[in-house]
Amino acid sequence: METYAKGFKFRIYPNKTQQGQINRTLGCCRFVYNHFLSLRRDEWAKHRASVTYSQTSALLTELKRRKEYVWLNEADSMALQESLKNLERAYQNFFKKRANYPRFKSKHVRCQSYRTRNQSKGIRIVGNKIKLPKIGEVKAKLSRGFGGKILNATVTRTASGKYYVSLCVEMDMDSLLGRNAGGMVGIDVGLKEFYTDSNGGTVDNPRALRHLSRKLAREQRRLARKMPKSANRAKARIRVARVHERIANIRRDFLHKTSTALVRENQTIAIEHLKIKNMMKNHRLAKAISDVSWSEFFRQLEYKAVLYGTDVLKVDTFYPSSQTCSHCGHRHQETKNLSIREWACPECGTHHDRDENAAKNILRRALEQKTA
Numbered sequence: 001m002e003t004y005a006k007g008f009k010f011r012i013y014p015n016k017t018q019q020g021q022i023n024r025t026l027g028c029c030r031f032v033y034n035h036f037l038s039l040r041r042d043e044w045a046k047h048r049a050s051v052t053y054s055q056t057s058a059l060l061t062e063l064k065r066r067k068e069y070v071w072l073n074e075a076d077s078m079a080l081q082e083s084l085k086n087l088e089r090a091y092q093n094f095f096k097k098r099a100n101y102p103r104f105k106s107k108h109v110r111c112q113s114y115r116t117r118n119q120s121k122g123i124r125i126v127g128n129k130i131k132l133p134k135i136g137e138v139k140a141k142l143s144r145g146f147g148g149k150i151l152n153a154t155v156t157r158t159a160s161g162k163y164y165v166s167l168c169v170e171m172d173m174d175s176l177l178g179r180n181a182g183g184m185v186g187i188d189v190g191l192k193e194f195y196t197d198s199n200g201g202t203v204d205n206p207r208a209l210r211h212l213s214r215k216l217a218r219e220q221r222r223l224a225r226k227m228p229k230s231a232n233r234a235k236a237r238i239r240v241a242r243v244h245e246r247i248a249n250i251r252r253d254f255l256h257k258t259s260t261a262l263v264r265e266n267q268t269i270a271i272e273h274l275k276i277k278n279m280m281k282n283h284r285l286a287k288a289i290s291d292v293s294w295s296e297f298f299r300q301l302e303y304k305a306v307l308y309g310t311d312v313l314k315v316d317t318f319y320p321s322s323q324t325c326s327h328c329g330h331r332h333q334e335t336k337n338l339s340i341r342e343w344a345c346p347e348c349g350t351h352h353d354r355d356e357n358a359a360k361n362i363l364r365r366a367l368e369q370k371t372a
Contacts, residue, residue: 002173004307008146009166012130012155013139021074021135022155022163028075029083029114030105032060036087037102053088060084076133079116082152086115110159110241118150123167130165140165147171159241180308183266186363188321188355189274189297191288194258196355198270198363203258208250209291216243251293259300263308270366271298272321273314313366325350326360 014022040051060080064072090102122133129137132153148171156164186198194205219240226233262269276295280286305312323335330347341354
């Protein structure tokens with residue numbers, strides 16, 4: 001039986017005692033990560049010797065027995081082990097040149113989290129509560145039900161002081177599979193409209209950051225005027241964090257609804273293979289591009305497509321989709337200017353909307369590549 005690991009995120013409402021335990025666990029996990037990062041770094045600098053994950057795991061057990069570190073026993077042992085695994089993963093990403101050298105974690109980063117494994121059913125749903133190791137049963141807003149085996153849980157404290165738990169659940173693949181409507185669509189993403197498709201449809205860009213930028217600026221000004229380390233400054237910081245959180249929530253909600261609708265309606269979705277990191281180097285457009293979140297949209301399309309049997313096809317970055325006539329195939333290079341939103345083909349005379357024409361070409365090109 002094929003299985004699939006699916007995530008479920010719920011808001012939790014811990015009491016004061018539980019909040020204290022979660023915060024202590026966050027601190028312990030951060031200490032373990034930083035302690036062994038320092039140890040591994042120093043061991044390499046002094047003796048050119050690598051310290052493995054297995055060695056750090058054994059050293060952690062010894063560390064917890066020492067008098068000065070007895071407080072580590074208050075935290076969930078699985079969460080501490082996961083911190084060591086995170087450190088090992090950070091080193092492997094560095095060795096494979098996927099990331100920079102691991103950095104120390106700071107307690108001043110307001111959004112923090114830790115992960116713990118489900119051992120002996122230490123993580124489970126009990127009525128309207130979630131049981132977590134060392135925390136106990138925490139009241140939760142269980143917005144949806146699920147069936148399957150809980151593999152691990154990630155407890156998060158956001159910058160605004162809210163608490164969430166993300167459950168990774170192993171589920172039967174057959175119970176998740178859906179059917180799409182069998183359509184075909186090409187998508188040309190943009191900044192004014194979020195995307196234009198090959199059928200002539202458009203989806204507006206929510207522009208969450210732009211719409212809330214004045215409110216964000218106002219709260220940031222108020223924060224800047226508060227005295228350092230004062231109670232009023234702490235309150236103002238939370239107000240700023242809530243605006244950022246609202247922006248992120250609007251964007252995330254929009255992306256999930258849009259990507260889900262696409263994979264449900266279509267058998268084939270054609271998109272451009274954009275190098276967004278390079279596009280962000282244009283400082284005039286970087287803010288708008290980051291606000292629109294194309295990377296996250298494409299990522300959601302790809303993983304949701306697996307569940308609905310949808311094919312997501314990518315077209316080469318340098319394919320001139322906006323300059324090519326979708327009717328006769330003539331390439332009109334004068335349309336390189338992005339200010340030209342409509343144009344007529346000099347060969348066949350067909351009138352084109354720039355974005356719709358690009359979407360049609362993206363779909364045609366993707367189908368050609370698939371059958372080639």
